[in-house]
Amino acid sequence: MLRRFRLEEPESVAEAAELLGRFGESAKVYAGGTELLLAMKEGLVQYERLINVKKLTGLSDVTSADGALVVGALCTHHQLENSPVLKDKLPAMTKLEQKVANVRVRQVGTIGGNLCFAEPHADPGTLLIALGAKMIAEKSSSKREIAAQDFFVDAYETALQADEVLTKIHIPAPAPNARSAYLKFGYLERPSVGVAVAFNLNGAVSEVKIAVGCAGPAPRRVAEAEALLEGKSKDEALRHIAEAGAVAGRAAQAISDLHGSQEYKEHIVGVLLKRAFQGALS
Amino acid sequence: MAKAMTKHSDAQSIPVSFTLNGRLQEIEVEPHELLLDVVREQLGLTGAKRSCDVEVCGACTLLVDGRPVSACTTLAFEVRGRSVLTIEGLAQDGKLHPLQEAFIEHGGFQCGFCTPGMILAAKALLDENPNPSEAELKHFMHGNICRCTGYKKIIESIMAAAKKMRAMA
Numbered sequence: 001m002l003r004r005f006r007l008e009e010p011e012s013v014a015e016a017a018e019l020l021g022r023f024g025e026s027a028k029v030y031a032g033g034t035e036l037l038l039a040m041k042e043g044l045v046q047y048e049r050l051i052n053v054k055k056l057t058g059l060s061d062v063t064s065a066d067g068a069l070v071v072g073a074l075c076t077h078h079q080l081e082n083s084p085v086l087k088d089k090l091p092a093m094t095k096l097e098q099k100v101a102n103v104r105v106r107q108v109g110t111i112g113g114n115l116c117f118a119e120p121h122a123d124p125g126t127l128l129i130a131l132g133a134k135m136i137a138e139k140s141s142s143k144r145e146i147a148a149q150d151f152f153v154d155a156y157e158t159a160l161q162a163d164e165v166l167t168k169i170h171i172p173a174p175a176p177n178a179r180s181a182y183l184k185f186g187y188l189e190r191p192s193v194g195v196a197v198a199f200n201l202n203g204a205v206s207e208v209k210i211a212v213g214c215a216g217p218a219p220r221r222v223a224e225a226e227a228l229l230e231g232k233s234k235d236e237a238l239r240h241i242a243e244a245g246a247v248a249g250r251a252a253q254a255i256s257d258l259h260g261s262q263e264y265k266e267h268i269v270g271v272l273l274k275r276a277f278q279g280a281l282s
Numbered sequence: 283m284a285k286a287m288t289k290h291s292d293a294q295s296i297p298v299s300f301t302l303n304g305r306l307q308e309i310e311v312e313p314h315e316l317l318l319d320v321v322r323e324q325l326g327l328t329g330a331k332r333s334c335d336v337e338v339c340g341a342c343t344l345l346v347d348g349r350p351v352s353a354c355t356t357l358a359f360e361v362r363g364r365s366v367l368t369i370e371g372l373a374q375d376g377k378l379h380p381l382q383e384a385f386i387e388h389g390g391f392q393c394g395f396c397t398p399g400m401i402l403a404a405k406a407l408l409d410e411n412p413n414p415s416e417a418e419l420k421h422f423m424h425g426n427i428c429r430c431t432g433y434k435k436i437i438e439s440i441m442a443a444a445k446k447m448r449a450m451a
Binding site for chain 1: 293294296312313314315316335336337338340343349350351352355356357359403406421422424425
């Protein structure tokens with residue numbers, strides 16, 4: 001059961017930002033609604049207005065510009081799992097998107113909504129951190145970039161200002177020898193743990209980035225674990241992967257809940273990091 | 283109409299013109315009205331079921347422009363200009379769809395509560411991929427839950443229907 005609300009349907013980002021500024025806390029951006037409507041039906045949040053951003057143009061495709069990938073915030077998970085550009089340049093993202101929730105959620109849920117809602121047990125943010133992605137936040141008169149690793153402040157909380165709209169996600173051009181992988185594990189509807197790894201491979205592994213998500217309130221990059229692998233040969237890196245996993249587990253800020261105990265999640269982080277790293281190497 | 287009388291005087295009304303099971307429908311809804319309630323209560327089509335109410339179980343699955351959605355968590359105004367298919371619209375000229383026939387032939391349901399959603403999801407799958415592997419079928423259908431756990435027969439039914447539909451194509 002949903003409480004009555006009013007619907008606003010802006011046709012430009014500036015108009016959407018203006019509405020957000022005008023109505024403040026009593027309004028919320030609505031795109032696919034797969035997360036927001038659940039919270040509203042439960043009565044956990046309540047808004048006088050929803051601002052339907054699906055009429056905004058130019059935010060619904062994946063393009064490749066100078067090698068960098070630009071993902072429109074209104075792209076649905078279904079679009080992303082089928083995007084030829086992603087399949088070609090970033091198969092780890094394709095695989096991640098194929099496994100988000102279920103076919104109905106992927107059909108309407110958007111990447112922008114997923115990131116902005118910042119539900120802790122979500123997949124894309126973790127991989128985007130490891131890929132060094134940047135979120136493009138726009139308001140009526142300005143535009144700024146927020147690094148993915150700074151975007152997730154806490155559970156359900158992002159670095160977006162009240163009148164900012166997430167419009168695009170920029171993913172730096174993957175190097176020709178770039179490797180990346182994302183793995184998740186869970187036994188409930190949402191994942192208990194998600195781990196992403198990205199690096200370049202030329203004899204040695206370099207530019208290593210590791211991120212963990214789902215286990216704690218927000219996805220986090222783990223520089224200390226990256227340092228254990230950086231510049232190492234494949235074999236040497238594999239010898240350090242268990243240690244990196246233990247470091248990443250501790251850094252995950254895992255909490256004990258229905259998805260597993262803190263110790264369990266920390267252990268799974270290590271298991272997934274090893275598998276993700278091996279998978280990305282092969 | 284009783285429904286209209288309960289609406290607030292300041293309620294926002296959105297005209298929604300859409301195709302329902304092949305027929306044009308013109309209705310008015312408020313922004314917060316859910317597609318499942320409109321289809322079941324206002325339009326009288328009760329094939330789609332409310333069950334988990336959180337997009338997990340698939341019992342409320344409807345096809346919008348041929349793709350499965352959870353009607354329990356879809357705002358009704360979203361079907362403006364779209365085509366909606368419910369289980370009631372699947373049979374053509376009194377003849378059951380091959381999926382419906384296969385579910386009967388192969389015992390693809392037990393209590394039947396999940397069946398409308400199962401069949402519509404399977405239709406979306408077969409329209410996109412007429413010859414799915416069992417792994418592809420399981421991946422696509424993993425969001426449709428049968429609480430009787432009759433999955434084996436459901437998979438057999440869909441595979442049998444796929445074969446029949448390929449032969450007919």
